[in-house]
Amino acid sequence: MKILIVDDFSTMRRIIKNLLRDLGFTNTSEADDGTTALPMLQSGSFDFLVTDWNMPGMTGIDLLRAVRADERLKSLPVLMVTAEAKRDQIIEAAQAGVNGYVVKPFTAQVLKEKIDKIFERVNG
Template structure:
């Protein structure tokens, strides 16, 4: 049973209000090390040098979308096994299928509750303490 406080998280979303809401939700769940970036390229550079255990990324972002970001993470020999949860405003079956094929660990549709986010994280890490 991992302690949420021991899990390092990177939140990636181009909307600052959404990043703040996710960060607050994670902190309320007991996560202490929560960083965020407005874009996938910056986040990719950051997690390559300052590794995290969990990436929570939006799908629909300019420049590099969440699916391309996921593929870049999975292709990297150092960070390739990082847990990746994709957020999206749509339940488009094709996007879900492509994310699954690219190796996403879980998927959550916006808007979502703290309980839903916790449940998605616990499906990967096990029950949080």
């Protein structure tokens, strides 16, 4: 299971990376915004994308749209982990095809729950 973590803050990437490792996902890579993430996704065989929303360059929602528009990436499961908490934004993300949405600040338990749910659905 290869996972890409996209967040502009290195501390947040590190937190998510540590939590994922605790959940048994050790093969993770990092990117600091959508512009650097998209080519990584296109060239590396990632199985899962965890992304923030608010980032300089390309935002998470634009990255999500780009992923869904890409023939080879369109079925990649995407979990959004973000401080964006407006109802309109969550609806926007859902319409763009997000698989899960976690608002910051979050707990390890919530992250695990959402990831389990996504894979349950993908595999089921």
